[in-house]
Amino acid sequence: MGKSPDIIKDTSETLKPVSGRGITVMQGWYDKNIKACHVTLWDLGETDDNFSDDDAEGVTLSVQVTIFSQEDEVELAREIKSLMKADGFSFEGRNGDDSEPEDGIYMKAQRFSKFYESEE
Structure with a gap:
């Protein structure tokens, strides 16, 4: 396998229209020092997928936004x-509503x- 895929880099690229408006998009978790709206990216890991002759034909990476x-x-x-x-990601779900934090x-x-x- 050549260069390993980077889910954080790919997600950041996909969300350029959001960051282009001045909304911070970053890897990591909540930053209490950022008072404005911000979006965090968290790598949730990977699984080997699409097996043929006992070999994985690829890998599925997951991310939380x-x-x-x-x-x-x-x-x-x-x-x-x-x-x-639109950029080829599958939606896996979201957390419950946090309507009154x-x-x-x-x-x-x-x-x-x-x-x-x-x-190959």
Whole structure:
């Protein structure tokens, strides 16, 4: 296999329309020092897939995309889902609604996966 796929890099590229508007898109988790809306990317791991003759024909990588904001970012979540699906990611699900956060920070997490074929 040649260069290993990078789910964080691919997700960052896919979300360029979001970061291009000044919304921080970064690898990691919630940063209390960022007061504005920000989006975090978290690598959820990989699984070998599409076996033929006991060899995996590729790997599926998963990522969680989480929006942290002082507002309920429903439209941004829809935009992210649409961008990800348009770029070949599969939508795997999202967390339950966090409509009344105790700390005043809304969190919307969505999980996606993408299959990468092995290079011979």
